[in-house]
């Protein structure tokens with residue numbers, strides 16, 4: 001048993017370890033180690049294409065995570081009052097949204113948006129004073145944000161709702177009992193109580209969007225996110241520069257996950273404390 | 274004639290429940306509760322778990338709206354006034370202290386909700402006074418989880434009384450404390466109530482707690498009030514078996530009422546043993562009823578002048594000794610003998626036989642509800 005467990009972990013982590021090791025390779029060939037160097041990190045960070053892709057990824061991740069956090073938190077709070085059968089339906093939809101493969105979300109979002117744009121664009125053009133200069137809706141940052149935001153909202157709802165459910169109802173009543181208005185109670189009791197979950201939800205939504213390749217591949221239009229850049233570069237061969245980018249993305253993602261997890265842990269303690 | 278005479282509310286009462294009924298679907302949590310709470314009194318709701326005590330309290334606080342009937346606070350009908358606008362505060366069963374705030378921030382919470390908001394210095398002074406009152410001076414900057422159970426309870430109390438409510442509602446506030454601490458808190462709470470002059474309503478399932486602290490007790494069963502009275506009233510004149518059983522210990526003997534003269538009745542029990550005593554409400558000749566005899570009203574002796582019994586068990590309680598005895602016709606029952614009464618005779622050991630007797634008039638003849 002022990003042996004199999006070790007084998008599984010090795011199988012999972014050796015490829016990642018190889019990438020990290022080779023990102024510090026002094027030589028230019030991926031196949032042989034030629035001493036330690038951080039030159040590829042410098043190269044990656046001074047490559048304007050990498051920097052532009054990074055900027056796109058960061059913008060999309062920040063905006064989509066913010067929208068998903070706001071909408072997801074409100075949904076989690078609203079779901080508090082839903083019980084019985086409607087609750088089961090909402091729960092099922094939520095878990096399905098998280099479990100649907102990225103490729104399905106990518107394709108369906110693409111089809112939905114293309115259909116919508118095909119329908120809207122002629123209408124916009126018709127109402128625009130000068131038809132030639134009418135704006136055209138198309139795939140790009142907006143569609144990336146929409147697709148990521150929709151998917152990560154489900155994550156935020158699940159995380160925040162767990163926290164809302166674990167919250168002591170009598171705290172809300174105590175606040176009202178002491179004269180706080182419903183809005184005052186929300187601001188002074190509910191929000192501080194669920195804030196760790198909101199923050200953790202935001203961080204997870206951010207990492208998800210930042211790391212996503214599959215959905216982005218379908219809906220990015222002419223935009224290049226960092227994962228898309230990496231993918232297209234790899235077709236020209238794996239360079240140590242790509243390894244360096246991969247290692248950086250991995251490190252940042254892991255850091256954010258660790259932070260999110262510890263926020264949730266600490267929050268759980270404060271809730272029962 | 275003002276609005277108050279239109280509502281017909283009683284001016285001497287601080288709060289009133291009139292025909293208050295609360296249903297949760299098919300469950301009737303509170304059933305036609307009629308109760309007028311006097312200004313400044315210490316009232317308890319006493320009854321087993323699930324009998325509707327908390328529901329009654331929550332209707333006063335404004336967390337539940339009565340399905341039928343009305344709630345009055347200080348002469349005003351408050352059915353439609355939400356909890357945050359009622360001049361009432363509650364100490365919750367598990368305290369419901371805000372874990373993200375310090376002790377001082379918890380206590381000042383009520384004052385900070387007032388509009389206009391009182392000046393910071395005033396709030397701080399009030400918090401310090403409240404901390405003094407509950408004997409926690411200097412604990413303001415602490416976090417809630419740094420406080421023990423008993424201390425948390427004092428914080429909950431301070432958080433409520435700082436608002437000077439017209440009514441302080443306490444939902445089993447002592448349930449989570451150990452026995453010694455509970456006893457101390459009972460005394461403290463009673464002292465505090467006298468000092469502040471605030472009307473206290475306490476919910477408890479602990480009869481000793483209710484008996485020792487309250488001016489009046491409201492005995493509840495299945496959502497309704499069975500009897501309201503002072504602890505002494507309830508002890509001496511319980512309305513039925515349920516109340517006699519709930520307030521203090523008692524022995525019950527079944528039988529048939531053979532005569533009623535004025536407020537005294539005679540009940541013929543098993544083997545023709547007679548019980549004479551005060552007749553409860555609605556006791557009539559010929560009906561089946563029960564005689565209630567308190568353990569301390571029965572005396573046990575070595576001789577054979579009374580009803581013969583065998584001692585089954587004996588528990589030494591210090592000043593008193595409790596005997597469980599057995600009679601073939603009456604079954605098993607309890608006797609509480611004072612040390613003084615036993616002095617001459619010497620203790621009866623389990624297995625020994627003796628006889629018991631009681632004064633005429635010691636029993637209560639009650640309906641067996």
Ligand SMILES: Nc1ncnc2c1ncn2[C@@H]1O[C@H](COP(=O)(O)OP(=O)(O)O)[C@@H](O)[C@H]1O
Nearest residue numbers: 297300301302321322323324325326327328329
């Ligand atoms: N929110 C609720 N929904 C459904 N039933 C309830 C609710 N609150 C109380 N009850 C029911 O009403 C009855 C009285 O409850 P409660 O007032 O809490 O009793 P107590 O405080 O005397 O233990 C119980 O049977 C309880 O299950």
Ligand SMILES: [Mg+2]
Nearest residue numbers: 323326327328
């Ligand atoms: Mg209760």
